[in-house]
Amino acid sequence: MRVLLLYPLFPKSFWSFEKTLALVDCKALMPPLGLITVAAILPQEWEFKLVDHNVQEITESDWDWAELVIISGMIVQKNDMLAQIAEAKNRGKLVAVGGPYATTSPQEVETADFLVLDEGEITLPMFIAAIERGDRSGVFRSAEKPAVTETPIPRYDLLDLTAYDNMSVQFSRGCPFQCEFCDIIVLYGRKPRTKTPEQLLAELQCIYDLGWRGAVFMVDDNFIGNKRNVKLLLKELKVWMAEKGYPFGLTTEASVDLAQDDELMKLMVECNFKKVFLGIETPDKDSLALTSKFQNTRDPLTESIDKITTAGMQVMAGFIIGFDGEKSQAGDRIVEFVEQTNIPLAMFSMLQALPSTALWDRLEKEGRLLNSAANINQTTLMNFVPTRDIEDIATEYVNAFWQLYDPAAYLERIFRYYMKLGEAKNVVSKRPSWKTIRALSLILWKQGVIAQTRLLFWRNLIQVLLKKRRQLEIYLTLCAYLEHFTEYRFIVREQINTQLANYIASKPEAEKVAS
Ligand code: SF4
Known part of the structure; x- marks a missing residue:
């Protein structure tokens, strides 16, 4: 099976940094970690080609080559995602979609043949079985949240590393908090699930071996959601970083209670965490x-x-x-x-009210939603009264x-x-x-x-x-x-x-x- 993995365009946004990226001769801030993880879960005898639309155009030969097109993205990428689904369908390709946007708004991507929703560790095997049976469509969902300890190393080899300013890795999914507007807890749950330190170090070793040096974004929803496990990781990461001569400067997202834990902050700094988004x-x-x-x-x-x-x-x-x-x-x-x-x-x-969040449900009950289809970036007016x-x-x-x-x-x-x-x-x-x-x-x-x-x-x-x-x-x-x-x-x-x-x-x- 020849699989074209397509990552839709981001509009200009707070994070797009086009002019700043041009200074360092990069085309995008971060690679599509979700799609290269999907590639690692799918059968490895399948062939893969990745096109990040933020980095390159999709060529005629890309379309001609593909037997199956897999598209994944976030709600902010919806315009290009819908356009690429339509383009692939017009060309008679089999199309599968997944990722956060498709998972929270499946009714908006129904033109795709396969909807592979929720977390791929569970739903991708269902999709593979359907393809092997010769099915031409299907919707695969699961409320179960998989352990991420079996998640394979993402296929970083599919990326053009020179196009990106940061590499990304993920240690955990989920967040223990309950902010009303947040879709993370809807998508990934409130019980943070972590990889093992060995797994994460193997991912870092992989990008190191591919020659990456510089910024690495730990794209966890809340890196410190499981403080015990994160400290176990950091204690091993500290040794690995020192042995390698600190090849990476790390960034992550965390909740504000990070400030209450001196040991955790010290460990993060020792591991070369340079930035944290709160x-x-x-x-x-x-x-x-x-x-x-x-x-x-x-x-x-x-x-x-x-x-x-x-x-x-x-x-x-x-x-x-x-x-x-x-x-x-x-x-x-x-x-x-x-x-x-x-x-x-x-x-x-x-x-903005995001679909499936507690805020969305409350506003829907109160009759205050203005659009049934949400969009979100820093240039959109509120979608509720x-x-x-x-x-x-x-x-x-x-x-x-x-x-x-x-x-x-x-x-x-x-x-x-x-x-x-x-x-x-x-x-x-x-x-x-x-x-x-x-x-x-x-x-x-x-x-x-x-x-x-x-x-x-x-x-x-x-x-x-x-x-x-x-x-x-x-x-x-x-x-x-x-x-x-x-x-x-x-x-x-x-x-x-x-x-x-x-x-x-x-x-x-x-x-x-x-x-
Ligand atoms: S702390 Fe962040 S990730 Fe966690 S529920 Fe709140 S907004 Fe979501």
């Missing part, structure tokens, strides 16, 4: 309680962020506006919080985004943050590669010569060189992100304002007068 959501305690994010209400959030930062890990954080019962000026409070904590990368969106005026929320959102990524404000914030960031334990001096030299030259040219904020850039850079040059690469990477945000804040403003204008125009006349 779902802060909002500094408003009432909103956090309402959305059942109680873990963020236990300790002052600013203290938690400071603890993780001074331990030596750079905090990235997610923020949301538009919770029920939210008081006005929520956008300003988020900006104030980000300025106070100096978080460099603050991902900010309006609340909020408890305060949507025009106020959208305006606060655009203004806050605009302020957060004002070039001067951003440069000042990252400078303050960098000076506070704890020293990394394992800085190994290596001769810079040609790629690094090229990226550095471009940053200096764009930020230090062309940008209007060039004086501020040089003033801060000189301070960094004088006072804290050991982790200079981290500081310059943060500067490079500005290439993306300078453009992206215009996209956010334009797209939200356009949707808002359409929304206002579609309101009945009486409502327009009242508002």
Whole structure:
């Protein structure tokens, strides 16, 4: 069987970083880990070709070659995913779909022949049996959450490693918390399931042997969901990293309670974890309680962020506006919080109800859903009726985004943050590669010569060189992100304002007068 694995396009988003990736000559931030895991579970006598549409076009010879097309993606990729399903069907190919979007919205991908939903460790064997029987369609589901201890090493060999800025690995699935808006707990459950340390080290060894060096994203839903098992991993990983001379800088996602565990933070820093993404959501305690994010209400959030930062890990954080019962000026409070904590990368969106989540079910019961098909990124208006005026929320959102990524404000914030960031334990001096030299030259040219904020850039850079040059690469990477945000804040403003204008125009006349 000749299988074409297709990964749909991402739209421009907070995380797409096109301009920043161009500086380091990469085409996408991360590879499609799900699809290469699928390839590892399918019969190895089958032939595989991977086309990541974010990296390359799908050629006529790719289509001609394929007997079966497998497409997987997230809800944010839905437009291209639906387009590629249609294209493959038009060409008479057998099409199978899976992944988070298909699993939570199967009714939207019914044009595919096979829907291989939920977790592949269980449903892919059902699909394989159907193919071997000669079936031409089928839907495979399972409520059971598989142990991931048997999951094979993903087929990293199918990737063009040069196209990506980060490699990705996964240690666990699931999260013990219960945030109302979250689809992770719907997809992967509330009991975190981990691989064994040996498994994860074998995956790292695999990408090491393929020649990968640099950033590795541990794409767990909540890396510290099972603290006992994660500490067992870290104790072994620490030894492996030291033996190899710290070939990877690690990033992951974790819950804020990481700050309560000094041993865990120390182990992570020793293993060369450099960045951690935290779902802060909002500094408003009432909103956090309402959305059942109680873990963020236990300790002052600013203290938690400071603890993780001074331990030596750079905090990235997610923020949301538009919770029920939210008081006005929520956008300003988020900006104030980000300025106070100096978080460099603050991902900010309006609340969206994702299918199958507790939030979706509640809003459906209350008759407040606006679209039966959800979409989600930082440029979409809310898909439900909020408890305060949507025009106020959208305006606060655009203004806050605009302020957060004002070039001067951003440069000042990252400078303050960098000076506070704890020293990394394992800085190994290596001769810079040609790629690094090229990226550095471009940053200096764009930020230090062309940008209007060039004086501020040089003033801060000189301070960094004088006072804290050991982790200079981290500081310059943060500067490079500005290439993306300078453009992206215009996209956010334009797209939200356009949707808002359409929304206002579609309101009945009486409502327009009242508002
Ligand atoms: S902590 Fe994160 S992953 Fe866990 S339930 Fe909340 S939003 Fe989802």
